[in-house]
Amino acid sequence: MTENNEELYCIGCGVKIQSDDKDELGYTPKAAVKKGLEKEELYCQRCFRLRNYNEITDVSLTDDDFLALLNEIGKSDALIVNVVDIFDFSGSIIPGIHRFVGDNPVLLVGNKEDLLPHSLKRSKLKDWLRQSANAQGLRPLEVVLTSAKKNQQVRELLELIDKYREGRDVYVVGVTNVGKSTLINQIIKESTGYQDLITTSRFPGTTLDMIKIPFDDGSELIDTPGIIHKDQMAHYLTGKDLRLAAPQKEIKPRVYQLNPGQTLFLGALARFDYVAGEKQGVVVYAENNLMIHRTKTAGATEFYAKHAGELLQPPADITNLPELVRFEFKTKEKSDLVFSGLGWVSVKADSVVAGWAPKGVAVSLRKAMI
Template sequence: MTENKQSNDELRCIGCGAVIQSTDPKQPGYTPQSAIEKGLANNELYCQRCFRLRHYNEIAPVSLSDDEFLKLLGQIRDANALIVYVVDVFDFNGSLIPGLHRFVGDNPVLLVGNKEDLLPRSLRRSKLTDWLRQQANMAGLRPIDTILVSAKKNHQVDQLLDTIEHYRQHRDVYVVGVTNVGKSTLINQIIKQRTGVQELITTSRFPGTTLDKIEIPLDDGHLLVDTPGIIHEHQMAHVLPAKQLKYVAPQKEIKPRTYQLNDGQTIFMGGVARFDYLKGSRAGMVAYFDNNLPLHRTKLANADHFYQKHLGDLLTPPTQDEVDSFPTLERQEFHTETKSDLVFEGLGWITVPAGVTVAGWVPQGVSVLIRRAMI
């Protein structure tokens, strides 16, 4: 499982899959020659980036070109394989890969909703599974099955393995997903169950940790292939400073926060997003965000002044020293016909009743949208 040699004699990092090289520190796979020799001796060869990420939680920015991503996606389309599509149930919309059906070709898709442990236990899992399937259908996907797991807590991973084995029919398995859905954590659980090796693949809350595909042999000679996380540019994770990413990667079950609102009221989610109740009768609104993200209610008429005055102290993140570089919030208005979620992509959502007019504010480049209520 930890074999680094490839058929072309390339050495690859077992953490992210990048080709090991010792010439350019700014490119993927860089490792000092002394570390390469030590890694080979221990049969645990990591690039310098993965080593620092594993031991010091440091991130070094590297990127794949669009051409490299398209090449990898083309390999998926041309393969005869089962596609395991991992989404984050807490950030379903931010988990969608645009046009995925074009990349998978005729290959069957198994939809895996990860991080189910983050949602309230009161939510029936059968209802959540149905909701995920319906949302996937609306996005043009027709998965052959849908399964909920928690890779972090090892919930339902046994069932997932049985389901994969049932559908793959002696084919390769490609695991795909956008960054930050917990794909590498899930792969690590699979490796651990099959071999006893723990945390082979680099995992973190930073976008884009896996840089190249990682191939894991299956019993019949076929492969389970972990592909790089496809970068979804509209996720909140891409505008937050690294030390604030904890707010878009909840680690514990979300505790819903309920507000009885009259129209003309505003809720700030720290300083990174804003919810305005524009028109409707007094109603309960339920907020689903990381438990540590501070929420502040104020009057809509005073909201702009409140934001300018308190951004970086009362309204944080961002912190005071991050305010100048933080993107401007942009507004989008919605009217609901049914009970709906106003989604702040990658951050969370607020559930609102039918027949109201609301607005969502998010940093420039992040998406805000309305969807049928999950809960």
């Protein structure tokens, strides 16, 4: 973006101003650029909303920019708050983050807790998140479950941040779509008048568009832009499709009586095959409006080829959806077959099951949470 052939930069965060892509760094509507130049106060839209409404919006970085950001974090002495999506751990953990964290302590925050059934034992979920993080080389000090949307457990998170930061800066990191910016906004709201833990009067940034919120002791809470994780289910969906696929409200269990040789399709996004075992009621935990279709396994591949994007939705357009890849498991105990980003299917012990998901999207087996 230029004015008289001169490149323009946001005075709030230093990012180059552009008016072409509202999802990219530095976006500012042309009318706002003109007004900003007249006032000699040119802010990108993200900084403008932050200054005027205390509202942080998510932005994404290129892989190179994000590597530079991670390197900066790795060199610092700081507390890391890593936000992940409870429904999409493998798609929301930052690849290789343990290498950049170094010796810095980590709090792992599992967001979207409000979407879980009340019957799900939170202690089991915390243990699973910790084990999953350990498998990625990450050793969190604590695991916290929050709902940024409903402002649940935000005070508990603030207290843990205050306990562990020991005067250091705090970096909040996460991929896109995990609710990190909503959580930061709740932290700002919650901290107003909350023992003056965070002062929200000024928000300077850097060329990487980090937002720095000062603590009262001179250190800062630093909100970092999200990175796009290419193996997220959400990556392949439009906004309309995402609302039908990703849980929006507390999920309700749906029971399907299956014999071996029967298949459930979760829209066109995933497939569950009951391969072997006794007849049983499998329980599906997914977005309440997600269409589930039962059919015979014998013709399921042909059925999918014929009906994906039509009878089987979401998505309505399967052009960008990778082929479904099969993972087979034998259960030794009551277990959940987890489709990252969608939900899970609960099955009994001594069952042979197969889960199919778009190539790159994880399918895994865990001990049943309910």
